Amino acid sequence: xxxxxxxxxxxxxxxxxxxxxxxxxxxxxxxxxxxxxxxxxxxxxxxxxxxxxxxxxxxxxxxxxxxxxxxxxxxxxxxxxxxxxxxxxxxxxxxxxxxxxxxxxxxxxxxxxxxxxxxxxxxxxxxxxxxxxxxxxxxxxxxxxxxxxxxxxxxxxxxxxxxxxxxxxxxxxxxxxxxxxxxxxxxxxxxxxxxxxxxxxxxxxxxxxxxxxxxxxxxxxxxxxxxxxxxxxxxxxxxxxxxxxxxxxxxxxxxxxxxxxxxxxxxxxxxxxxxxxxxxxxxxxxxxxxxxxxxxxxxxxxxxxxxxxxxxxxxxxxxxxxxxxxxxxxxxxxxxxxxxxxxxxxxxx
Amino acid sequence: xxxxxxxxxxxxxxxxxxxxxxxxxxxxxxxxxxxxxxxxxxxxxxxxxxxxxxxxxxxxxxxxxxxxxxxxxxxxxxxxxxxxxxxxxxxxxxxxxxxxxxxxxxxxxxxxxxxxxxxxxxxxxxxxxxxxxxxxxxxxxxxxxxxxxxxxxxxxxxxxxxxxxxxxxxxxxxxxxxxxxxxxxxxxxxxxxxxxxxxxxxxxxxxxxxxxxxxxxxxxxxxxxxxxxxxxxxxxxxxxxxxxxxxxxxxxxxxxxxxxxxxxxxxxxxxxxxxxxxxxxxxxxxxxxxxxxxxxxxxxxxxxxxxxxxxxxxxxxxxxxxxxxxxxxxxxxxxxxxxxxxxx
Numbered sequence: 149x150x151x152x153x154x155x156x157x158x159x160x161x162x163x164x165x166x167x168x169x170x171x172x173x174x175x176x177x178x179x180x181x182x183x184x185x186x187x188x189x190x191x192x193x194x195x196x197x198x199x200x201x202x203x204x205x206x207x208x209x210x211x212x213x214x215x216x217x218x219x220x221x222x223x224x225x226x227x228x229x230x231x232x233x234x235x236x237x238x239x240x241x242x243x244x245x246x247x248x249x250x251x252x253x254x255x256x257x258x259x260x261x262x263x264x265x266x267x268x269x270x271x272x273x274x275x276x277x278x279x280x281x282x283x284x285x286x287x288x289x290x291x292x293x294x295x296x297x298x299x300x301x302x303x304x305x306x307x308x309x310x311x312x313x314x315x316x317x318x319x320x321x322x323x324x325x326x327x328x329x330x331x332x333x334x335x336x337x338x339x340x341x342x343x344x345x346x347x348x349x350x351x352x353x354x355x356x357x358x359x360x361x362x363x364x365x366x367x368x369x370x371x372x373x374x375x376x377x378x379x380x381x382x383x384x385x386x387x388x389x390x391x392x393x394x395x396x397x398x399x400x401x402x403x404x405x406x407x408x409x410x411x412x413x414x415x416x417x418x419x420x421x422x423x424x425x426x427x428x429x430x431x432x433x434x435x436x437x438x439x440x441x442x443x444x445x446x447x448x449x450x451x452x453x454x455x456x457x458x459x460x461x462x463x464x465x466x467x468x469x470x471x472x473x474x475x476x477x478x479x480x481x482x483x484x485x486x487x488x489x490x491x492x493x494x495x496x497x
Numbered sequence: 498x499x500x501x502x503x504x505x506x507x508x509x510x511x512x513x514x515x516x517x518x519x520x521x522x523x524x525x526x527x528x529x530x531x532x533x534x535x536x537x538x539x540x541x542x543x544x545x546x547x548x549x550x551x552x553x554x555x556x557x558x559x560x561x562x563x564x565x566x567x568x569x570x571x572x573x574x575x576x577x578x579x580x581x582x583x584x585x586x587x588x589x590x591x592x593x594x595x596x597x598x599x600x601x602x603x604x605x606x607x608x609x610x611x612x613x614x615x616x617x618x619x620x621x622x623x624x625x626x627x628x629x630x631x632x633x634x635x636x637x638x639x640x641x642x643x644x645x646x647x648x649x650x651x652x653x654x655x656x657x658x659x660x661x662x663x664x665x666x667x668x669x670x671x672x673x674x675x676x677x678x679x680x681x682x683x684x685x686x687x688x689x690x691x692x693x694x695x696x697x698x699x700x701x702x703x704x705x706x707x708x709x710x711x712x713x714x715x716x717x718x719x720x721x722x723x724x725x726x727x728x729x730x731x732x733x734x735x736x737x738x739x740x741x742x743x744x745x746x747x748x749x750x751x752x753x754x755x756x757x758x759x760x761x762x763x764x765x766x767x768x769x770x771x772x773x774x775x776x777x778x779x780x781x782x783x784x785x786x787x788x789x790x791x792x793x794x795x796x797x798x799x800x801x802x803x804x805x806x807x808x809x810x811x812x813x814x815x816x817x818x819x820x821x822x823x824x825x826x827x828x829x830x831x832x833x834x835x836x837x838x839x840x841x
Contacts, residue, residue, distance in 0.1 A: 302833045302836055302837045305837035306837050306839075316664065317594060318833060321836070324769060324832075325826060325829030328821070328822040329822075329826065331694050331822055332819075332826075335694065335816070335818070470680065473672075473676060476676045479668050480672055480673070482668075483666065483669035486661075486668075487646060487661075487665050491658070
């Protein structure tokens with residue numbers, strides 16, 4: 149017992165050497181303020197520009213007779229809050245996946261988890277129309293779990309597990325399969341165009357009901373992620389090192405996987421299968437704060453929210469009054485980044 | 498010294514190859530017949546045969562000759578073209594998982610088609626002959642980009658980088674397509690959605706005639722180059738030692754593969770996995786020599802797409818499942834199986 153404590157002590161010291169708590173604290177504090185500012189900005193920007201002072205009034209001195217106030221309360225506020233939660237969810241999911249699997253290319257979109265959730269939603273649209281949003285979220289988890297099972301199941305069948313490149317390939321194949329199935333359902337039930345807009349990824353139509361339903365899930369999963377963060381750091385050193393340092397890897401991995409599924413599932417059920425947020429943000433965060441997941445996870449959440457808010461503002465401003473699909477926007481930023489990561493870490497792949 | 502036995506083995510191999518090729522051809526013929534009499538209005542096999550020899554009613558011959566036959570021929574040509582394209586890509590990259598769809602070449606060709614559809618005035622008839630050229634431009638640009646990004650000096654083409662780059666580039670191009678498609682009018686949107694799902698939409702003789710010259714010219718060129726593909730399989734160093742100008746030949750073959758994939762995709766939409774499964778099946782049945790592998794891939798690909806298209810038309814009548822979806826549902830698990838079997 150005391151021995152393992154000692155080892156843990158040592159490992160924390162090692163961690164401290166390669167993590168940058170100061171940078172992390174700055175990101176957390178400054179980032180949170182910027183998120184708040186971004187929130188206000190995001191509420192004020194759109195088809196009808198609204199002054200920041202009006203935004204303030206709408207939130208704290210709401211007057212239902214003022215049109216702008218109701219626009220803010222009914223449309224803009226839920227949308228921006230959804231941005232924040234979705235951004236944080238995808239980023240933290242990506243961070244956990246990258247840490248646990250030691251795969252720099254892991255991302256819920258690239259590994260097919262989003263496609264799984266999307267497939268389940270297509271299924272629900274077709275066979276269970278009018279189910280409550282809460283059950284929709286549960287189905288979304290189920291789909292995410294299905295895809296993860298397929299991707300990692302393939303990995304289990306290989307003796308030494310899959311290399312990152314092969315995992316990406318498995319993810320692509322599983323995505324292709326589940327997308328084809330959703331497409332088949334969509335075409336058969338004539339849901340094509342409904343699904344297309346949802347799949348393009350947008351927070352435009354988010355309602356309060358969705359925001360309040362997803363809120364407890366996201367908060368619970370994020371708290372879980374924080375509690376698990378130390379184990380993830382250990383896992384990111386490799387299974388053997390983690391075991392040597394007294395980490396029980398199996399329960400940690402299982403718990404981590406559940407958190408990833410919840411986060412990705414909820415986020416996809418709101419905005420559609422957006423890829424690359426979960427890839428970019430954890431890398432950026434690690435660059436700033438080092439390798440300790442106790443810092444990476446909260447900072448990823450903050451930076452992810454910020455990124456998503458800004459991207460959503462951007463999507464509205466690029467070509468008004470049309471909204472540019474946010475998933476496309478992310479892909480255009482994300483693809484070069486993916487290539488960069490693949491090249492930089494190419495030797496290990 | 499090494500006379501009788503190797504000769505005997507050689508003969509057996511030859512018989513085996515001929516058998517495999519003939520069985521594939523017979524299967525295609527069978528599917529052809531089945532495909533001819535399935536569809537929205539079904540004809541019995543006898544009716545099909547009678548109509549074929551000019552003894553059917555006017556309505557029957559209209560259905561057969563103007564709707565079913567061209568579609569079946571296009572499916573066969575596209576399947577063969579995509580499979581051979583995949584076979585070449587697997588050969589030159591020495592990567593068993595290469596496929597024009599997975600590598601993004603299909604997507605690049607598709608982008609040009611979508612661009613064309615979104616900017617072309619919808620009230621005039623589209624010049625069909627023009628589409629393969631456009632697709633070719635898109636496919637080539639994409640291939641060039643992927644090649645550039647995955648090429649490394651002194652190391653040549655890095656197989657794993659090629660595939661990762663392909664996947665990433667495909668994702669980027671799909672994103673551009675999403676932006677474009679959401680702005681289309683509902684009519685054009687429907688066309689593009691169907692195109693992306695991968696269906697044989699070019700179902701008139703015009704398309705057969707557009708596609709045929711491409712297939713004939715490129716197949717001839719590729720079969721002529723079969724030996725080079727064998728040599729490239731040995732690796733760059735050995736191939737150079739054997740006197741093959743590796744880079745030059747590889748570019749020529751890549752161009753041919755892109756040409757095939759792009760011209761096929763221009764009439765069939767985004768069908769992936771045919772270029773992966775076709776050559777794999779063929780290699781299992783007939784071995785690694787490209788002289789036989791290429792024709793076997795062509796036949797296997799044609800058979801697969803024809804079966805997929807026929808299934809798609811019949812499973813869920815009256816609504817039609819696009820061939821691309823059927824192929825993905827069969828192809829993706831097969832891909833995973835290959836992945837699981839491959840050495841990590």
